[in-house]
Amino acid sequence: MKARANLGAVAVAGALLVGMADRVVLAQEPKSVETPVAAEAPEAAAPEGAPLPPVTAPLLERPKLEPRPSTELELQPCARLSAEQLATHVARLVPMVERCVGRRFVTPPKVRTADGASWYALVELEFPEVRDLDLQVATTFALYLPERDEVVLSSYVASRLGDDDAGARSAAAILAHELVHVLQDQHFALPSRLRVAEDRWQKQVLRALLEGHATLIEERIMTQLGAPDAEAQMRRRHRRGAGLVYLRGRDYLASLEKEGGADAVVQALVGELPTPLEFAKRSAPKRSAEKRDAEKR
Numbered sequence: 646m647k648a649r650a651n652l653g654a655v656a657v658a659g660a661l662l663v664g665m666a667d668r669v670v671l672a673q674e675p676k677s678v679e680t681p682v683a684a685e686a687p688e689a690a691a692p693e694g695a696p697l698p699p700v701t702a703p704l705l706e707r708p709k710l711e712p713r714p715s716t717e718l719e720l721q722p723c724a725r726l727s728a729e730q731l732a733t734h735v736a737r738l739v740p741m742v743e744r745c746v747g748r749r750f751v752t753p754p755k756v757r758t759a760d761g762a763s764w765y766a767l768v769e770l771e772f773p774e775v776r777d778l779d780l781q782v783a784t785t786f787a788l789y790l791p792e793r794d795e796v797v798l799s800s801y802v803a804s805r806l807g808d809d810d811a812g813a814r815s816a817a818a819i820l821a822h823e824l825v826h827v828l829q830d831q832h833f834a835l836p837s838r839l840r841v842a843e844d845r846w847q848k849q850v851l852r853a854l855l856e857g858h859a860t861l862i863e864e865r866i867m868t869q870l871g872a873p874d875a876e877a878q879m880r881r882r883h884r885r886g887a888g889l890v891y892l893r894g895r896d897y898l899a900s901l902e903k904e905g906g907a908d909a910v911v912q913a914l915v916g917e918l919p920t921p922l923e924f925a926k927r928s929a930p931k932r933s934a935e936k937r938d939a940e941k942r
C-alpha cells in the first residue's frame with residue numbers, strides 16, 4: 646500500500662491549469678453500432694445487484710481554489726433540453742456512477758447546460774492560449790469546473806441527450822464521465838489538486854489518473870446502457886493525441902484494480918503519485934494491444 650499523499654505538497658494555489666475538458670469524439674463514433682436509448686427508460690439502465698454504498702466522508706480535503714475568469718461567467722441554458730429533462734438524466738445516472746465508483750455523492754452534483762454562445766464564451770475563458778478557438782469549441786463537449794463546483798454540458802451534448810435517438814447513449818456516457826469528476830472532487834480532491842499542481846509530472850499524472858478513472862467508469866456505464874464493445878469503442882476514440890492520456894490513465898488503474906481490487910484504485914487516487922517509470926510499467930502493456938489493433942485496421 647502506498648502512503649497517503651502529503652496534501653501540503655500539492656496545495657499550492659496560483660497555477661492556472663487547463664485540463665478538465667472532455668473531448669469525446671461523438672461525431673466519429675460509428676452510428677451503426679448505436680442503438681436508440683430512450684431517456685425515459687430507467688429500467689433498462691439501472692444495474693442490478695449490489696446496493697448503493699453508504700455515504701462516507703471524503704478521503705482528502707480539497708485545496709482552496711482561486712476564482713478564474715470563468716467562475717463568474719453567466720451561462721444561458723440550452724433550450725433543447727429542459728431543466729426537468731436534465732434532472733431526469735442526472736437522477737438516472739447518479740446511482741450508476743455511485744455503484745461503479747463505490748462512493749456516494751456527499752452533496753448532489755450540480756449540472757447545467759449552456760447554449761451555443763455561452764459555451765463559446767466559457768471555452769474561450771477556459772482555454773485562453775488555444776490557437777484555434779473554433780476547433781476547441783467544436784471538440785470540447787463538457788466541462789467540470791471545480792471553482793464553480795458544477796458540470797456544464799455543451800448545447801451539442803444537451804441536444805443529443807434530449808433527442809432520444811442514436812447518440813443519446815454517447816451523450817449520457819459523457820454526462821456520467823463528468824459526474825465521476827464531481828465524485829472525484831468530493832472524495833479524492835482530484836480535479837482540485839490538478840488545478841493547483843505546479844510540478845510538470847504531478848500535473849501529467851494527476852490528469853491521467855483523473856481522466857483514466859472517469860474513462861474506466863464511463864466505459865462500464867456504457868456497457869450497462871447496452872453499448873456493445875464499450876472498451877473497444879473507447880480505445881478507438883482515445884487512441885491518438887490528447888486522448889492517449891485517457892487511455893494510459895485507464896490502463897494504469899485497470900492494472901492496479903486487477904491486482905488489488907477497488908481499494909487499490911482508491912489508493913492510487915489519494916496516495917503518493919507514481920514515478921514516471923511506475924506509471925509506464927502499468928500503462929504500457931495495453932499499448933502493444935492497441936498497436937496490434939491499429940495494424941489490423
Ligand SMILES: [Zn+2]
Pocket residue numbers: 665666667822826855856859
Ligand atoms: Zn474528463
